[in-house]
Amino acid sequence: MASSNYTLKVNRDLLDPNFESYRLSLDPIPTYDVVLDAAVEEVTLKDCQYTLEHVRAFAMYNYLHLDPWYDDSVLFVDCKGRVLSLTVTLDTVLGKPREVFRLGTEVERREDRVCPSLSLTSATWAALSDGAGRLYLLRTSKRGDSTHGKWEPLFTEDLGEPFIVLHSVAHLQAGAHTLEVLLLRVVKDPQETAGSGYSVTLEWITVANAPGQGLEKNYEVKKRRLLRGKSVPHYAAVTPEGDGLMVASEKPFAFTHLDGQPLKQPQPAAGEPPVDLDKLDPVYFWQQTSDDITANVRLPEGVTKDAIRFRLTADTISVGVRGSASLLEGQLYASVDPEACTWILRENKSLEVSLQKRTEGPVWPELVMGDRRGEHVMSDEQAALVRERLTHLTSEDTHANPDLDKPACNSQELEDCDGYPEDTSSLVHFDGESLETTQVVNLGSHQYLFTVTADPTLMPCLCLRHDVDALLWQPRPDRPADMWEHVATFNALGYVQASKRDKKFSTCAPDFSYASLCECLRRAFIYRQPSPADGVLFNRKQGRRVGQVAKQQVAGLASDKVVLGFRATDERLFALTSANLFVLKVNNK
Incomplete structure (x- = not known):
């Protein structure tokens, strides 16, 4: 199947060319916190995990998981191996997080262990990794309330090298209940002799029961597909029907193995030497x-x-x-x-x-x-x-002829927020049957910002920087001619987030009413969509009336510990440290 280049189509109706800036608002943000009875264990990198890809994959991991199927419900794993759940119904009466599952005592404290990870597969299923190489598929029944019981493991298997769960979906295929799970590893690669010695792998696993046997029967692995690349993907998700995969990354990924067997590469005709595409x-x-x-x-x-x-x-x-x-x-x-x-x-x-x-x-x-x-x-x-x-833009001398109307560009005057990634970044759709790329988007200067789930029945959205704005894209795998839809814009957020040197996490509300950035310590910044101005305001420079104002708010967290997790719902922000879970009331609905 031949791949085709695709260009992201911006919806001009969602852009605001007259946007000026965010106005700092001193309106207080009510903040509540829950003191945890056991610490959230931050798995630090070991001496053997020294590469930049280890840092991107594990050191910056978001330990807090938002349940997209139930409002204002979050989960995390503590140092005792407990999966804890908290659902907020009344901010002033938060209660304690409730244990829904506990990892076995046989969890191996191996040297290359990574952080436990969780993916909420559907309204009644979840995928869990213990960080030491074991995968759990759990039937949770309906979540989101305090009366729900413990989760039941219906599939567990040791898959070898430690991994984190990136994404999972559930669907029916030929009458069988099927779960698709996407795993990420950073593994030693003997072929990487000129680099770090490591490569990044994505393993796409299909687990299903026998058709017509219901949910009580045993589940087993039906298919395993392996992709290999040289950079940790910014975004990776399986399509809702399990028939495709989307990956956004700085370096390209390609399928290398199917069910443990190397994929056959095209062979030259008899008597012809192997073809080196780079030397053709x-x-x-x-x-x-x-x-x-x-x-x-x-x-x-x-x-x-x-x-x-x-x-x-x-x-x-x-x-x-x-x-x-x-x-x-x-x-x-x-x-x-x-x-x-x-x-x-x-x-x-x-x-x-x-x-x-x-x-x-x-x-x-x-x-x-x-x-x-x-x-x-x-x-x-x-x-x-x-x-x-280009004469006025280039020179052998830094800032040559500064007295000219158009002096030469001095790179030392550029700010960090003016930088762009390399032109090799791409967003790719893989066909699940042929394992070939069907559509490729060259992201170029469209820097990746964050991922958010707006609708749990659809694929997660990815947010990209376009000039100074941040544009949110909803994948639509069922529409090959228009596979990525521009659904929201956060004005000037691309420029704002690049100026935050201590930023650790970025996210937005599922209803796109606000975006938020969280620093490593103490502070969270909230950027609201423009809303009608209170009273009569005028732009002093242009002498025109201002009809809408976009507010910026700053919230402080009463903790000196590093923020380990950060998530947003339509009404609240959740911030997790090793000792506290903070709840910030952002909207009233």
């Missing part, structure tokens, strides 16, 4: 001007004009030789005028294709979307023009 010569070369494209496609020796297969539409191109695979095929970066395009055979060695751009001016970064087999050749005239346009 370009299949075609192409140049461009402001109004046309010229591409030269290499042809096998001795090809005649009659053997050429050429097809062109306004948006697609296909070039090949009869009896062979296509040499150049796919969607063009932009539209062309088919009537004004021509091709000619050059000395039976190459095919020269001339394309007329339908829109003059814009520079194409690539000829065919996602095709990396070509090489863009820049003319001397184009290179000179680029150098001329």
Whole structure:
């Protein structure tokens, strides 16, 4: 199955070009806390867990888990191995967290143990890791009240290397109750001789009972799929029907094993050496001007004009030789005028294709979307023009000619919030059957901010920075043509969060009424959506009336201990330290 490049489509109706700033509000935020009878154990990294990926995966882990199926219900695991649940109905009478499950005493205190992790699979199921390599699938019945009993383990298995549970879903497949669980590991990799010696793996496990036997029968592993990459994913989740997987990461992931067996890679024909894709010569070369494209496609020796297969539409191109695979095929970066395009055979060695751009001016970064087999050749005239346009931005001397109207850029003057990640970040959808990518989004400068579950029946949303704003995207795997929907915007939050040097956690309310940032110690910042202004306000600079105001609030936590977990509901914020669980009343509904 061929993958296609996809561009995130911003809903302009959800943007506010006139947004000015957040106004600090001194309105108090009622804060309540529960003193824990046993500490939340923070699993610190060991000497053998020294890489940046260990830090990203485990040192910054959110120990507090929000139950998206029940309002204002949170869970966490303490140092005694107890899974504790707290549901808030009245803030002034919080009560104590209630034990719903306890990890076995046989939990191995291995040197590379990681933090216990929990995923609320459905309204009646949960997936739990003990941090030492054992997975529990628990039937919880209905949660969210104090009368509910203990959770019942219906599946438990030691899966080897320690892991954390990233995501899980439950669905019916061919009449069988099926659970999909996604696990994350950072493991030693002997092939990583030039790097840290570790790689990141995602294991996608399918557990199910026999069709028609109900929920009381034994569950067993039906399928195991392994992906490997070189960076901890920002976002990874299974589709609700268990037929696909989405991963957002700085470095690409690829499936390597199925049910413990390595996936077969395409083999060269008999007598041909293995193909090294990184050392292949370009299949075609192409140049461009402001109004046309010229591409030269290499042809096998001795090809005649009659053997050429050429097809062109306004948006697609296909070039090949009869009896062979296509040499150049796919969607063009932009539209062309088919009537004004021509091709000619050059000395039976190459095919020269001339394309007329339908829109003059814009520079194409690539000829065919996602095709990396070509090489863009820049003319001397184009290179000179680029150098001329960039002269005021580049210099061998830092801040050369500062008296000019447009002095050279000095990188030392840039703030941290002006930085962007590398252009290799991507958001990928994998097909669950073929294990191939179907759609790829190049995130580029769209820095990942956080993940939140707005609707538990759908996939978690991911929040990305677009310029200074933070845009929330809801995956829609059932709509291949529009797989990621822009559902909310937090004005200027992308710029704000980058300026918070001590920020540890970011989140937002499921109804998108506010976003919040939490520092490592004591403080949480709340950024509300614009609301009608109280009274009459005017912008002094522009002399116009201000109809809406976006408020910023700061809440302090009465604790000197590190914040280990942070979650938001429509009405409340929850912050977890090793000794306290704080509840902040943000909205009244």
